[in-house]
Amino acid sequence: MTSPRVAVAAPNAAAAEAGVRVAAEGGNAVDAAIAAIMVTMVNEIGVVSPASGGFVTLQVAGGEAVTIDGWVEMPGRGLPTDKFGRGVWDVTTEYGGGTTTSVGHGSVATPGGMKALDLAHQRSGKAPWREVVRPAIEVAREGFPLSRTSGYYLGYTHEIIFGWHQPSHGVVHDDDGVVIKAGTTVVIPELAEALELIAEAGAETLYTGELADLLVRDMADNDGILTAEDLAEYEAVVRPALIVPQNGWHLATNPPPAVGGVAMAAILALLDGVPKQGSWSPSELERLVEVEHAVLGRRLAELDEEDLRRQLVHGGPHSLTPGTRLTSNMAPSVARRDSDGAVLAISSPGSDRIPTALAQVYALYTHGGLSLEEAVEHPRVHVRVREDVVVDYEDDLPVSGSAHLPTRAMPPHSMYFGGVAAAFWDPADGLLAVGDPRRTGAIAVSASP
Structure with a gap:
């Protein structure tokens, strides 16, 4: 059996190569796209993340074009009104000609991107899910060079957006507290562990499993309003x-x-x-x-x-x-x-x-x-x-x-x-x-x- 040919355009070489690799190992174009996206979620720091939202537009041969809506939702199901309005504040930077961003645990929405990718794979993928996720795990564990895009973004945001949160601060700064530059090798072993759970248990671990429990606990401890009910009720939506x-x-x-x-x-x-x-x-x-x-x-x-x-x-x-x-x-x-x-x-x-x-x-x-x-x-x-x-x-x-x-x-x-x-x-x-x-x-x- 021959492997299908695919063309991949991605934000960085590791993501593009992941797509081609998964196709060469027996995956199809949908598998290749998901693999490239998963790597991008790891190595485009500050631009994309695994707990984000997104959309997948598919047109499979012989079928109608659809968009899988995995965009983020307003959280807070089941919370009393006095819990709202906490843990969030706005910061403004000169990035992108002037950008205002909400930060803090209270700014975290219900993520849907992983559910959208999982649904796209269920509908149209071919390779086993764990094989599609594997390149992202390797990139997180073995390290990757910080991209020019991320380096540019962090130049504006490393302190005002990432500095208040110690784990995030540690990823984007060196041991002396200086922001990392484009080309610097970044290793995120904790993210590799989380992706291993996703590879083995499926995307559902982020919504009703072990990762969901960790996420909800962190939110509750830091004035976030994302609840277990928000995660459990989230569904990716297929739209024409x-x-x-x-x-x-x-x-x-x-x-x-x-x-x-x-x-x-x-x-x-x-x-x-x-x-x-x-x-x-x-x-x-x-x-x-x-x-x-x-x-x-x-x-x-x-x-x-x-x-x-x-x-x-x-x-x-x-x-x-x-x-x-x-x-x-x-x-x-x-x-x-x-x-x-x-x-x-x-x-x-x-x-x-x-x-x-x-x-x-x-x-x-x-x-x-x-x-x-x-x-x-x-x-x-x-x-x-x-x-x-x-x-x-x-x-x-x-x-x-x-x-x-x-x-x-x-x-x-x-x-x-x-x-x-x-x-x-x-x-x-x-x-x-x-x-x-x-x-x-x-x-x-x-x-x-």
């Missing part, structure tokens, strides 16, 4: 993907209640097939700015109105009803070309820059005719609509003056504009993977059988 037909492609992306896929779909619809050829013309670039402003401004207004209503529940950071899924910009997407069955998988980190980054890459590739590599590397623009409206752009893009909005130039390939990863297959050229130079993107393509 949001389908965007355009220019001979059908794009399947993250549906509501998440907002990222909706925003990307709206941007693509309003762009109406531009750019027509190659890069953005001056008029097309102005249209892109206007469309982003319209879509993101409208979305923000709706979210702010909803947040205001929520303030009349408990008020403050714990204002949502326990069990409510939080809002997310994530938009993992798959696309199929009508003419020949070619398929594309594409996604990005980057908070509110996720839908704008993905829409630009997708438009430049499917409309503008750029190669996938050219589309990912092409300069980007993002209309920032919180507080003052500002057009952020990479300064090798002629944006200044577009749509008569204030602008802010940033260096080429700035990490601020996300880190698009894409994997592609077509009948003529086979497999291709593309990483984003804005982050430490890595690719791997398995050898022919």
Whole structure:
């Protein structure tokens, strides 16, 4: 029996190699993707974690595209009202052009990412679960070089976000208390032990098993509001993907209640097939700015109105009803070309820059005719609509003056504009993977059988 070929685009080389390795050992593309994600949960410190939330968009041959919603929920089931509002505070850093983050045990939501991965594996995986998790265990136990992305993030956050919690402080600082730099080898044996439990007992150990008990006890001791009931009642939800037909492609992306896929779909619809050829013309670039402003401004207004209503529940950071899924910009997407069955998988980190980054890459590739590599590397623009409206752009893009909005130039390939990863297959050229130079993107393509 021959192993399937796979192409993996991931945030770092260890994750990409884990995907290819699992496929070579008998896994399929879903197994490869999960293995790469699990490694990323270990070695992208401060950016991803095993107790986080996420989404998986799948389109298996012959089936309809679905998105598995494993996003985080508001915790607090079963708690009296006087427990809310504790153990959480906001900090602001200059990371990403200015970011406010809630920290403390009271900021911990009900995690869903592990349940989403487990469900994706149950539905469409092939290799044994423990084999899919094994590369992540090895990376945590044997050590990994801190990525440039994590190093950049920690430069802003190592003390204000990680410094108050001694175990976290110890991971991101050396013995002299100095923040670790990109390239430093990091070993997290406790995380390896936790992943071994997940490998043997399944994801359920984080929800009703030994890891759940440890997590709930830590929360209760430190003013967290995550309860055993929250974990036991959490379920990943399979939703029909949001389908965007355009220019001979059908794009399947993250549906509501998440907002990222909706925003990307709206941007693509309003762009109406531009750019027509190659890069953005001056008029097309102005249209892109206007469309982003319209879509993101409208979305923000709706979210702010909803947040205001929520303030009349408990008020403050714990204002949502326990069990409510939080809002997310994530938009993992798959696309199929009508003419020949070619398929594309594409996604990005980057908070509110996720839908704008993905829409630009997708438009430049499917409309503008750029190669996938050219589309990912092409300069980007993002209309920032919180507080003052500002057009952020990479300064090798002629944006200044577009749509008569204030602008802010940033260096080429700035990490601020996300880190698009894409994997592609077509009948003529086979497999291709593309990483984003804005982050430490890595690719791997398995050898022919």
